[in-house]
Amino acid sequence: MIKEPFAFNLSPLTLLVLGSCLLFLSSCSSNPAFQGKGQGYVQGEWQQKAEAVDQQLLTSTLYHFKFSCDSFFVAMQTTSKVNYGADTCMNSGHWAEYAKGKYEQHTDTLVMKGFFCNADYSLKNIGGCFRAGVYEEYFKTAKIADTLLRLTSTSSVMPINLHLIKRTTCVPKPL
Template structure:
């Protein structure tokens, strides 16, 4: 008579756990893309906001200059204020500029911009100092008014940002 082999009672559980871990490791990790994404073709280029008459009636307003390259953006935000928010050495008599670089994604009519405050030369800004530093995150409703006119309405404001095309560029994805 043949003798049955001994199978430890925990062996099926151990095999199930090992298989589950292997399957989880296989499906949960995906390598990051090694190329820059394409972004929105209609937004590629340099865009500048022209001051509007309503700005003179506001206590504080900001003018935006965007540069979209594939799925990346760089923005210079020129703020004008009649209120002194800090030392005059920082605020330069009510006028100052902040810079942000990052990536954007568009889903339907909303563009999500996430990046970091930086210096004019694109280097990351050290925390502290006169202006904001760290993470920048903004959502805009985007509307292509014309081939050379783009309207971004921030979800945190009611005033739209109307941008005029300064220079059209084409996306040439770069390795990351």
């Protein structure tokens, strides 16, 4: 008596389920245990100084960035000669907005993705004054000097000239 080799007789449905499971398991990966290092040239605090042209604009915003490893926090101080809404929010034409998140460098573009938050880094509630929810901005970067960085938002024509006020070194923190 000749024995046949062991053979699988699997239905097409069983093959489809097994294939899907293998595809699903191979596509999973764990998140890193530490934050990324980010870009060395931006590590620290950067402040935009008011310029003479700002006085001529109807609305202008001054930026203060903090970069720590691959994370950012930005404070945006806006001054406006136009009343866009309730004065309780506009505070006589002066207000601040904040955002935090992660950034990545893609060639000459700094991609910043995160959420609008309060000054204490807590997430901002939707429905309050100004913007809330997702913050996403793309900046073309130009390093003018070791302590001068020019960012140009892809949604604006006005460059943001940032002066380094405090250099820091990335020490990745556990996530």
